[in-house]
Amino acid sequence: MKKADIFEFFRRLAEDNPHPETELESVNDYTLLVAVVLSAQATDAGVNKATRALFATVDTPEKMVALGLDGLKHHIRTIGLFNTKAKNVIALSEALIADHGGQVPNDRAALEKLPGVGRKTANVVMNVAFGAETFAVDTHIFRVGNRTGLARGKTPNAVESVLERVVPQPFRLHAHHWLILHGRYICKARRPECWRCPVADLCAFKPKTPAPKQKAVATD
Numbered sequence: 001m002k003k004a005d006i007f008e009f010f011r012r013l014a015e016d017n018p019h020p021e022t023e024l025e026s027v028n029d030y031t032l033l034v035a036v037v038l039s040a041q042a043t044d045a046g047v048n049k050a051t052r053a054l055f056a057t058v059d060t061p062e063k064m065v066a067l068g069l070d071g072l073k074h075h076i077r078t079i080g081l082f083n084t085k086a087k088n089v090i091a092l093s094e095a096l097i098a099d100h101g102g103q104v105p106n107d108r109a110a111l112e113k114l115p116g117v118g119r120k121t122a123n124v125v126m127n128v129a130f131g132a133e134t135f136a137v138d139t140h141i142f143r144v145g146n147r148t149g150l151a152r153g154k155t156p157n158a159v160e161s162v163l164e165r166v167v168p169q170p171f172r173l174h175a176h177h178w179l180i181l182h183g184r185y186i187c188k189a190r191r192p193e194c195w196r197c198p199v200a201d202l203c204a205f206k207p208k209t210p211a212p213k214q215k216a217v218a219t220d
Contacts, residue, residue, distance in 0.1 A: 003168075013198065024036060024039060029104040029129040038051065064090065108126050144183040147187060149203065149204030194208040
């Protein structure tokens with residue numbers, strides 16, 4: 001995709017949604033970190049449903065450790081892989097207390113050392129909590145990057161590397177939100193809704209999906 005087309009791509013997404021935000025619910029940096037860890041291979045809606053009651057009373061690493069493994073499992077039992085995720089959340093909470101004074105570190109390398117925290121999770125926290133211009137490549141961004149031609153790569157890290165290189169200002173801070181939301185609601189995996197896509201003419205995807213046919217309305 002040409003430099004001018006990339007600028008126009010993000011300009012249109014920004015025009016449609018000037019202030020994009022993560023759809024994961026949280027009350028502070030710590031609960032954001034927990035929510036992102038829980039969201040791996042799960043939907044944001046499912047995580048939000050499970051964590052609303054949890055975060056109402058448990059909003060620090062100390063409170064999470066006090067809640068304990070079984071108590072946490074009870075709250076998140078509807079989330080996929082909840083047993084492993086619960087162990088990671090307790091372990092990362094203990095690590096935050098021991099190594100960071102109970103605070104979420106503003107450092108990607110430090111975040112990636114926490115149990116259950118990979119590069120994508122660290123990038124989300126760095127962006128949302130600390131305003132860093134990071135690109136958290138999930139399945140949606142990986143698909144959108146490759147399908148549109150915006151950022152092609154065989155791995156999430158490869159796509160992230162291209163995005164780091166090509167996304168221009170003033171769009172870098174919110175770019176990954178726009179791409180996630182675009183992939184979630186328009187550029188869907190099985191049937192992208194090209195007929196209502198604001199960047200369809202800039203996209204390299206050739207078999208554009210047509211609008212669904214309207215059912216005929218019977219008249220007397």
